[in-house]
Each structure stands twice: as structure tokens, then as C-alpha cells.
Amino acid sequence: MITIVDDKVMVTDEQGNTQSFGIGTPEAFQIISNVWLRSGWDTKYVYSFSWLGRPVIQLPEDMIRIQELIYELKPDVVIETGIAHGGSLVYYASILNAIGKGRVIGIDIEIRPHNRAAIEEHRLAPMIHLVEGSSIDADVVAQVRSLVVAGEKVLVILDSNHECDHVLAELEAYGQLVTPGSYIVACDGIMQEVVGAPRTSPDWKYNNPQQAVRIFLEQNQEFELVEPDFPFNEGMIMERVTYWPNAYLKKNTSSVEKQWEVGGIFP
Numbered sequence: 607m608i609t610i611v612d613d614k615v616m617v618t619d620e621q622g623n624t625q626s627f628g629i630g631t632p633e634a635f636q637i638i639s640n641v642w643l644r645s646g647w648d649t650k651y652v653y654s655f656s657w658l659g660r661p662v663i664q665l666p667e668d669m670i671r672i673q674e675l676i677y678e679l680k681p682d683v684v685i686e687t688g689i690a691h692g693g694s695l696v697y698y699a700s701i702l703n704a705i706g707k708g709r710v711i712g713i714d715i716e717i718r719p720h721n722r723a724a725i726e727e728h729r730l731a732p733m734i735h736l737v738e739g740s741s742i743d744a745d746v747v748a749q750v751r752s753l754v755v756a757g758e759k760v761l762v763i764l765d766s767n768h769e770c771d772h773v774l775a776e777l778e779a780y781g782q783l784v785t786p787g788s789y790i791v792a793c794d795g796i797m798q799e800v801v802g803a804p805r806t807s808p809d810w811k812y813n814n815p816q817q818a819v820r821i822f823l824e825q826n827q828e829f830e831l832v833e834p835d836f837p838f839n840e841g842m843i844m845e846r847v848t849y850w851p852n853a854y855l856k857k858n859t860s861s862v863e864k865q866w867e868v869g870g871i872f873p
């Protein structure tokens with residue numbers, strides 16, 4: 607049980623032991639954040655944002671944090687699986703546009719006509735390439751691969767089907783495209799933490815992106831979990847408040863860079 611009284615957060619465990627934290631401590635912030643994340647899940651808080659006119663289904667802190675990474679890496683290509691309304695694609699394109707280089711490839715099993723039209727009419731559309739099909743379909747993976755030019759710096763974000771087997775297959779397919787020193791990000795591992803909440807399933811305890819990351823890391827020495835540093839932090843909070851726990855997989859700089867055939871349909 608969690609109780610907040612005046613400037614104290616109290617946590618009582620099942621044995622009746624109570625711990626008390628001042629409201630201004632990182633421990634209290636973490637407890638409150640976890641309650642806030644769960645309440646946000648139940649109330650569909652993340653379904654209330656848009657970016658430059660397109661709905662984006664993300665927690666704003668996750669957007670800011672990945673912006674920090676994109677700015678640091680300055681990738682040539684951001685590949686995202688899971689487009690939905692296109693808000694995240696437009697978001698990544700807008701960051702690359704501000705940086706002055708790069709483009710975005712988005713993959714979705716179904717790009718609804720009104721979403722496709724809105725993305726294709728967007729001012730940033732020249733930076734966005736859409737691929738329709740399952741992200742783990744061999745032809746789709748080959749198509750995406752053909753769009754990446756040898757030597758380009760690639761960042762991959764996985765936000766499609768979040769079942770363990772699917773994310774694992776995506777990690778295996780798109781991990782090969784990630785440049786050494788860059789990342790593949792497995793979104794929405796929060797599924798593991800919200801079992802029992804509305805719109806969840808009991809198998810989410812193990813059938814989730816965090817589990818896919820664990821299995822992938824056991825089988826793959828080229829990647830490790832690396833939390834990107836906060837580029838600015840004059841506060842006391844050192845960890846992300848996130849829907850993406852254990853999501854950031856960095857490819858070792860010692861990995862051999864794969865040489866793909868030159869593709870490049872972008873001007």
C-alpha cells in the first residue's frame with residue numbers, strides 16, 4: 607500500500623513493514639512515477655498527444671529521451687516498425703530535419719488510407735518512406751535493407767507487434783542493419799509491469815519486448831543494454847520515467863559493419 611501524507615510517501619509491504627521517504631527524494635519520485643505510469647496506462651494518457659499535426663502514441667518523456675539520442679548519433683536513417691497514425695515518423699523526421707540530414711523509413715502491416723494520405727501530404731513527407739507489410743516478412747526486410755545505402759548510420763526503433771516472438775524476430779532482422787555504436791530500441795516493455803490492468807493479458811508477464819531483449823542478448827554478443835546518458839541533468843533523478851524499460855540495445859563498436867548493396871530511393 608502506498609500512502610502520501612503531506613511531504614512523505616509511505617510504502618507498506620505485505621508483512622506490514624512501512625518505509626517512509628521524503629517527497630523530495632529520488633525514492634519517492636520513483637514510487638510516485640510508477641503509480642503515475644500505471645494510472646496513465648489505465649486512463650490511456652499516451653493516446654492524447656500529437657506531433658506537427660499527426661497523433662503520436664508515446665509517453666512524452668520517451669520522445670524527449672530518444673530525441674537526445676538521435677541528436678547525439680545524428681543518424682542517416684531512422685527505421686521504425688509500427689507507424690499507426692504516423693506521428694512518431696513525423697517526429698523523427700522533424701528532428702532529422704532540424705539536424706540537417708537523414709531520413710526515416712516506416713513499416714506497418716496496415717497503413718490505413720487516411721493515415722497514408724496525411725503522411726504523404728505532410729511537409730516532411732520527402733524525408734519519409736513508407737513500407738507496407740509485416741515487419742518480419744522476409745520480402746519486407748529485404749525491401750528495407752535495399753533502401754539503406756552502405757556506410758550509412760542506422761538507428762532502429764521497434765514499435766509494432768510487441769509479442770515476444772515478433773520483437774525477437776525484429777531484433778534478429780533489423781539488428782543486422784544497425785551501425786556499430788548505434789542502437790536498436792525495443793519499445794513498450796512496460797507491458798510486463800501492467801499485467802492485470804485494463805487492455806492487458808496475463809501472458810504479458812513473459813510475452814513482451816523485455817523478454818525478447820533478454821533472449822536476444824543471450825544469443826547475440828554484438829549488442830548490450832546501454833542506457834544513453836542524459837546530456838543535461840542538474841537534478842537528482844538519474845533514471846527514465848518510461849514505457850520503454852530495458853529497451854536500448856547498443857551495437858558494439860567492435861562489430862563488423864555489414865556491407866549492403868547500394869539502394870537509395872531518396873533524392
Ligand SMILES: C[S@@+](CC[C@H](N)C(=O)[O-])C[C@H]1O[C@@H](n2cnc3c(N)ncnc32)[C@H](O)[C@@H]1O
Nearest residue numbers: 662663688689690694714715740741765766767
Ligand atoms: C503502437 S502502434 C505504433 C505507434 C506509433 N509508432 C506511434 O508512436 O504513434 C503499433 C502499430 O504496429 C502495427 N503492426 C502490428 N503488427 C505489425 C507487424 N507484424 N508488422 C508491422 N507493423 C505491425 C499496427 O498496425 C500499429 O499501427
